[in-house]
Amino acid sequence: MDRLVDRAGVERAGVDDAVVGPSLEAKVNAGDTEAAERHQPQKSVSNSRLVSIVAPILTALLAIGLWALVTLVISGPTSHIRPFNPLDASRALARLISDGAIWLDIKVSLMRLASGLGIAAIVGISVGCLTGSVPLIEKATTPVFQFIRMISPVAWTPVAIVVMGVGSAPAIALIALTAVWPLILNTSAGVKAIPHGWTSLARSLGATRVEAFRTVIAPAIRLPVLTGLRVALGVAWIVLVPVEMLGSSEGLGYAIVNAKDALAYDELIAAIVIVGVLGFCLDSALRYLISKASFPSKGDH
Amino acid sequence: MTDLLIHSSAETSEPEIGVGRTSGVPRPPLSESDVELGTVQINSVRRVYGHGSSAVAALDGVSLTLKPGEFLSVVGASGCGKSTLLNMVAGLDSPTSGTVSVAGRVSVMFQEPALFPWLTVARNVELALQLDGAGRTERRARALELLALVRLESFAGHRPHQLSGGMRQRVALARALARQADVLLMDEPFGALDAMTRDLLHEELEQLVIGGTSVLFVTHNVREAVRLGDRVILLSSRPGRIAASYDVELPRPRRIEDQGVSALATEITTRLRKEVAGHGSH
Numbered sequence A: 001m002d003r004l005v006d007r008a009g010v011e012r013a014g015v016d017d018a019v020v021g022p023s024l025e026a027k028v029n030a031g032d033t034e035a036a037e038r039h040q041p042q043k044s045v046s047n048s049r050l051v052s053i054v055a056p057i058l059t060a061l062l063a064i065g066l067w068a069l070v071t072l073v074i075s076g077p078t079s080h081i082r083p084f085n086p087l088d089a090s091r092a093l094a095r096l097i098s099d100g101a102i103w104l105d106i107k108v109s110l111m112r113l114a115s116g117l118g119i120a121a122i123v124g125i126s127v128g129c130l131t132g133s134v135p136l137i138e139k140a141t142t143p144v145f146q147f148i149r150m151i152s153p154v155a156w157t158p159v160a161i162v163v164m165g166v167g168s169a170p171a172i173a174l175i176a177l178t179a180v181w182p183l184i185l186n187t188s189a190g191v192k193a194i195p196h197g198w199t200s201l202a203r204s205l206g207a208t209r210v211e212a213f214r215t216v217i218a219p220a221i222r223l224p225v226l227t228g229l230r231v232a233l234g235v236a237w238i239v240l241v242p243v244e245m246l247g248s249s250e251g252l253g254y255a256i257v258n259a260k261d262a263l264a265y266d267e268l269i270a271a272i273v274i275v276g277v278l279g280f281c282l283d284s285a286l287r288y289l290i291s292k293a294s295f296p297s298k299g300d301h
Numbered sequence B: 001m002t003d004l005l006i007h008s009s010a011e012t013s014e015p016e017i018g019v020g021r022t023s024g025v026p027r028p029p030l031s032e033s034d035v036e037l038g039t040v041q042i043n044s045v046r047r048v049y050g051h052g053s054s055a056v057a058a059l060d061g062v063s064l065t066l067k068p069g070e071f072l073s074v075v076g077a078s079g080c081g082k083s084t085l086l087n088m089v090a091g092l093d094s095p096t097s098g099t100v101s102v103a104g105r106v107s108v109m110f111q112e113p114a115l116f117p118w119l120t121v122a123r124n125v126e127l128a129l130q131l132d133g134a135g136r137t138e139r140r141a142r143a144l145e146l147l148a149l150v151r152l153e154s155f156a157g158h159r160p161h162q163l164s165g166g167m168r169q170r171v172a173l174a175r176a177l178a179r180q181a182d183v184l185l186m187d188e189p190f191g192a193l194d195a196m197t198r199d200l201l202h203e204e205l206e207q208l209v210i211g212g213t214s215v216l217f218v219t220h221n222v223r224e225a226v227r228l229g230d231r232v233i234l235l236s237s238r239p240g241r242i243a244a245s246y247d248v249e250l251p252r253p254r255r256i257e258d259q260g261v262s263a264l265a266t267e268i269t270t271r272l273r274k275e276v277a278g279h280g281s282h
Helices: A002-020 A024-074 A086-099 A101-133 A135-149 A153-164 A168-192 A196-204 A209-247 A252-261 A265-293 B082-090 B121-130 B136-149 B165-178 B195-209 B222-228 B259-280
Strands: B004-008 B017-020 B040-049 B056-066 B071-076 B097-103 B106-109 B183-187 B214-218 B231-235 B242-247
Touching (some): A135 A168, A196 A209, A209 A265, B040 B082, B056 B097, B071 B082, B082 B106, B121 B136, B121 B165, B195 B222, B242 B259
Parallel strands (some): B106 B183, B183 B214
Antiparallel strands (some): B004 B097, B231 B242
């Protein structure tokens, strides 16, 4: 709540001062009366906040309800859908978590994701800076990049396995290959979107290339890079599962295939739920980082 | 000791980031001890963009001298090469032929305030001092002094988006002054502001720089040029050539609505109109 009030106060200050000019007293005086006025809006703000928390929870419950309806009520006792019901799945989930069997798979999958994303970030940001600042390089690389980008990384899995063998290496390589494109494209777009005046200004202030990068370019592209990382994380997480299904004996993708081979359909669904929950958490973490890195774009020229 | 910086056509390399620094810059320093700090000499400068049949001469045969402490306004229709001229003095562009020499250091102010949205107002001003190598405490104190000069000291902790257009441009002015330059280059700095705000900023600028820093002030607003300048130069269009030069011998402080300002502005506008019409008949 404090933060909300703060923000309201700051915005008000911006509007008032813009018109009146330097008038801190006016702001302080206004503060007293505003406190009373704010009481009303605050209530509606907290109400809408409550709704914004409750509504998604209700939707989630509804989805689980539908799942139960299809697998337990509509389907007959001998139906092939029945083993995938939420009751058995949640029991399996509790069992997998408590006996610790799934933790190794989670650890391996997250490690592969992080390594792949790390490689993609280093390559993608560097290449993106280059294509974003040198039009010729961008023109030269676009056809090849778009060609490779449009091939599903899963299609490369057999190639990666032949070259690198079974295990983490091909998975990491394919995750990097998946995640590098959004990072290149977003970094490049971010570099191109830097107002010409900013770089001219840095030069006119006598900034060296390194100083200009540190003081202007890096902070200016922080947001597009993080957005690219969020997109990259999403596709990488989606691609990781089929890659692990094909060429691995560990990880969540393998856990799903393994459960299928063991006819343990409850554990199969439990692994899928874990994939979804982890993906949701990772995406939320990046969304939070992005909201922290955002700055108002008004008045940036 | 004077350090005179030259950017001449002899330099074939692209201007790098780093041009414009006081010393140790790519421009060769010329030791002519008789040139006073704050002097800018532009000798038969020509600037051509493009090659072959598509080549366009933005400036041709422009020669002028900015004397120390002088406020020189440059007016002309859009596309007459005013900004090109200013960028060459700033070291952001180089002449195709001819020389531009600057005694002392320059500071530039553009039409857009170019404030960084991720920095506070104070940190934006500090950036100029930081790139000059000033220590943290020193630049903190100095930034607040400069913000006081433009009457914005109480907004030091605000973000640029919380300020009005006029206030943002005042922050840009404070940052431009932070470099303690001998020559201040202003490229239509008030072009995007409303008339009242512009009028206030004219007053502030007059108090802060007249008689001290040399100023090269580019604008398409003839009244503004006369109201501020000790001298007004009129550039013709494509290629930009000096069409006329007017000494403004009006007492200061001036006001935009002064009789003398109006009269001279009318005279210059009439001449400018002829230039534009003449160019159109070609």
